[in-house]
Amino acid sequence: MRINNNIMAMNANRQLSINNTGMAKSLEKLSSGYRINRAGDDAAGLSISEKMRAQIRGLEMASKNAQDGISLIQTAEGALQETHAILQRMRELAVQAANDTNEDIDRQAIQDEINELATEITRISTDTEFNSQKLLDGNFQDMIFHIGANKDQRITLSIDDMSAVALGVATQGAATSATPATATLEGVTFTAVAEGAAGNGIEIEFIKPETNSANLNIAVADKKITVQLATDESGNIKSKVSDIVDAINSNEDANALVTAEGIGTDTVSAGTATTTGGTDASDGQISGIDVTSATAANDAIERINQAIERVSAERSKLGAMQNRLEHTIKNLDTSAENLQAAESRIRDVDMAKEMMEFTKQTILQQAATAMLAQSGNLPSSVLQLLR
Numbered sequence: 001m002r003i004n005n006n007i008m009a010m011n012a013n014r015q016l017s018i019n020n021t022g023m024a025k026s027l028e029k030l031s032s033g034y035r036i037n038r039a040g041d042d043a044a045g046l047s048i049s050e051k052m053r054a055q056i057r058g059l060e061m062a063s064k065n066a067q068d069g070i071s072l073i074q075t076a077e078g079a080l081q082e083t084h085a086i087l088q089r090m091r092e093l094a095v096q097a098a099n100d101t102n103e104d105i106d107r108q109a110i111q112d113e114i115n116e117l118a119t120e121i122t123r124i125s126t127d128t129e130f131n132s133q134k135l136l137d138g139n140f141q142d143m144i145f146h147i148g149a150n151k152d153q154r155i156t157l158s159i160d161d162m163s164a165v166a167l168g169v170a171t172q173g174a175a176t177s178a179t180p181a182t183a184t185l186e187g188v189t190f191t192a193v194a195e196g197a198a199g200n201g202i203e204i205e206f207i208k209p210e211t212n213s214a215n216l217n218i219a220v221a222d223k224k225i226t227v228q229l230a231t232d233e234s235g236n237i238k239s240k241v242s243d244i245v246d247a248i249n250s251n252e253d254a255n256a257l258v259t260a261e262g263i264g265t266d267t268v269s270a271g272t273a274t275t276t277g278g279t280d281a282s283d284g285q286i287s288g289i290d291v292t293s294a295t296a297a298n299d300a301i302e303r304i305n306q307a308i309e310r311v312s313a314e315r316s317k318l319g320a321m322q323n324r325l326e327h328t329i330k331n332l333d334t335s336a337e338n339l340q341a342a343e344s345r346i347r348d349v350d351m352a353k354e355m356m357e358f359t360k361q362t363i364l365q366q367a368a369t370a371m372l373a374q375s376g377n378l379p380s381s382v383l384q385l386l387r
Contacts, residue, residue, distance in 0.1 A: 006375060006376070006378065006379055008375040008378060009372060009375040009376050009378075011375075012368055012371045012372040012374075012375045013372055015364075015368045015371075016365065016368035016369060016372055019361055019364040019365040019368050020365060022357075022361040022364075023358065023361035023362060023365055025041075026354055026357050026358040026361055027358060029349045029354050030349070030351065030354055030355065030358060032349075033348060033349060033351075034347055034348060034349055035346075035347060035348060035349040035350070035354075036049065036346070036347050042346075045346050045347070048346055049343055049346045049347045052339050052342060052343040052346070053343060054149075055149050055150075055339055056336050056339045056340055056343065057149075058148070058149025058150065059148075059149045059332050059333075059335050059336040059339070060332075060336055061149075062146065062147050062148050062149055062153070062332050063329050063332040063333055063336070065145060065146050065147055066145065066147045066325045066328045066329045066332065067325075067329060069145040069147070069157070069321075069325050070322055070325050070326065070329075071130070072130045072131075072135070073157075073318045073321055073322045073325070074322070075128065075129075075130045075135065076128065076130070076135040076136060076140075076159055076318055077315055077318045077319065077322070079124050079128040079135070079136060079162075080136070080162060080311055080314060080315050080318070081315070082124060083121055083124055083125075083162060083311055084308065084311050084312070084315070086117050086120060086121055087121075087167075087169065087304055087307050087308050087311060088308070089117060090114055090117050090118070090169060090288070090289075090304050091301060091304040091305070091308070093110050093113060093114055093117075093291065094114075094289075094291055094297050094300040094301045094304055095297075095301060096110060096297075097110045097111075097291035097292075097294070097296075097297035097300075098291075098294050098297035098298045098300075098301065099294070100294050104292070107291060107292050107293070107297070108292065110291055111288065111290070111291050111292055114288035114289065114291055115170075115286070115287050115288040116288075117288060118164040118169055118170035118286055118287070118288035118289070119164070119170075119286050119288075121162075121163065121164040121167065121169070121170070122163040122164045122165065122170065122286055124136065124162070125137050125138075125161065125162045125163040125164075125166075126163070135159055136159060136161070136162040136163075137161060137162075137163065138160065138161030138162075138163070138166065140157075140158065140159045141158045141159075142156045142157075142158055143156060143157050143158070144156055145157065145325070147325070147328050147332070148332075155324075157321055159314065159318070160310075160314055162311065162314065164286060164288070165286065167307040167310055167311070168289075168303050168306060168307055169288060169289050169303060169304055169307045170286050170287060170288050170289065171286070171287050171289075172283070172284040172285070172286050172287075173282075173284035173285040173286075173287075174284055175282060175283050175284045176279070176282045176284075178278070178279060179278055179279045180278055181278025182278075188241050188260050188261070189260065189261055190245075190258050190259070190260050191258060191259045191260070191261075241260050242260065244260075245258055245259065245260045289303055289304070
């Protein structure tokens, strides 16, 4: 019998520590719902589970991508639905114009409506957008829908040019470039730097200042600015044209830019220079197909038929892609659900089984505590030998 080392108490204490650790782990699993809370719980299971989680989240995002693709297709197809309606109206008008009960004035009225309808078809093609991307102007080519969780799991979509010119139901005049406006004052030519409407409305007005005044008022595009001019000893203005140009171009209120050149006087003291001759850029006038005669209207019917067939083919293509994406979404959602179930079997805890383990650890802990108390009393029996 020994009293310095109570081996039985040490053994009971060790078992109690083991039981406490087991109960703590079991309690953690029950409270978190996870069988794997850290890599030490199951290193291999953690690795597999994280790969599955990456796939699940990728599949869920791919499903959202496919849904966005459907929204884009519906936007384009909805616009083409209206294009179809316009073409049907144009065909109706062409059939009407092909009848010789109409006079020239009647056919001209029909032609005017067809021109407007053709312009509207082109407007639809240039203004139909999804998330700021134009869909029907011919530039939506080989656009990618990423519909998988991994690299290169994608499909592409292209949409043809659906303008009236591309469909063959209109012609477009030649485009013209903008030309800047100019003005001349005292032999000096002023030119608007900005082309088009923004620069062509410039009016430069030089008002002779009062005696001994060094201020010159300038009106540019309806904006009034005042320029401080240099004068000589007699108060006469000695600022040059270049000084005035610099003053205009550096002033924010001027709202326009000008340049000046010529062999006129170096200084400008008074007068008005109104810019003229400028033209805005033009993409060219769109005119619908000719229906001003019975023969032309008869030919127009066939051209409109071909345009209707092209729009029908494009809408069919978009509809087929939409149906495909709807099946893609179903497949992605099913795959994500099945992977989630597999990941759950690895990562989640079986609550019933773990409750059994927790109950066992609780009983063992209580038993070990009781035995530790008993083993602590055993050395006291040595006192019986000392009596």
